[in-house]
Amino acid sequence: MAETQESAPVVAADSNEAKPSEATQNTAAAAPAEAAKEDTATGGATPEAPKKPVNQALVEAMEKFRALGQKAYVLGATGEVGKELVKELCKAKVFSKVILIGRREIKYEDDLYKEIDLEQKIVNFDELESKHEEDFKGCDVAFCCLGTTKGKAGVEGFKKVDHDYVVNSAKLAKAGGCKHFNLVTSQGSNKNSYFLYPKTKGLAEEHVQELSFQRVSIYRPGLLLCDREEKRFFESVFHKLAKPLEYFMPTAGTAPTVSVAKAMINNSVTPNDKAVEILTNKDIRILAGDVNPRK
Known part of the structure; x- marks a missing residue:
């Protein structure tokens, strides 16, 4: 239960050591422009899509960060955001070690x-402080993607996962020497809300901030877009409605999990x-290289 990321409604949407710039470009590349087609009447062939422009400043930041040899852990690696995060961490190779903390082992077969x-x-998330203090020691950066839904866990289960597990994990991370805590919540998070979902997310944000990490980064994505294994009716409806929004206004309220x-x-690699x-949905899309910062 504990590692399923539901910070927002989720809908369907080399073995050889890579050179620093190669590994960095997997994550640093910005979104491509549309490929223009030549007029077939002139007999011209359709050209290839332009290559993705590279954010050189980010490339350099990644190379400098990689040289530090820092370690990271991921909480919620089986959730939709968590799965993409682990994959991108493997591509970027910016950490000397990545530790996945969860309630069950994940089988990875891809090279x-x-x-x-x-x-x-x-770990047992209900016994973190009494049994798993050692598991949180020795890492510099934490990525927390923990979350569930009220429909799946009930009201109390939702509050336990999205608040208690998050905050208790953050406490152990701080005690274990973590300097930078990254937390995924949701657009609209508000500790003063009358509604369960945004209120719980907002309280988690506040209580993590109170732990006084050197740096806390809170990500508030909008409607999460992905190819979800667990299909849900209402999310499929949202997906159909979100398609034109994603196309015309990508920063407005949707974010692919990747x-x-x-x-x-x-x-994390940028000083x-x-x-x-607190990073909004627009901030997230810009950081990911999906859109031009000026849009």
Whole structure:
């Protein structure tokens, strides 16, 4: 239950060591422009789509960060955002070691997951502070993608996962030496809300901030877009409604899960003096390279 990411409604939508710039470009590349077709009447062939432009500043930031040899752990690696995050971490290779903390072991068969030092630690989230303090020691950066739904876990179960598990994990992370805590919540999170979902997310944000990490990054994506294994009727309806929104206004209220994952990595390797930063859906899409910052 604990590692399923539901920070917003989710809808369907080399084994050889890579050179620093190659690994970086997997995550740093910006969104491509549409391929223009030549007029077939002139007999011209259709050209290939332009290559994705590379954010050179981000490339350099990744290379500098990689040289630090920092370690990270991921909470919620089986959720939709968490799965994409682990995949992108394997591509980017910016951490010397990545530890997945969850309630069950994940079987990885693709060679991609063999390209980094990837370790898994199995924990009982109801007994974190009494039994798993050691599992949270020795990492510099934490990525928290924990979450569930009221429909799946009930009201109390939802509050336990989306607040208690998140905050308790953050406490152990802080005690274990973590400097930068990255937390995925949701657009509209508000501790003063009358509604369960945004209120719980908002309280989790507040209580994590109170732990005084050197840096806390809170990501508030809108409607998450992905090819979800667990299909839900209302989410499929939202998906149909979101398609034109995603096409015409990508920063307005939708975010592919892979974009959230890339934004988290790109933001983590970029120096920032702010102790707390709250990143909106638009911020996430810009960080992921999906849109031009001026849009």
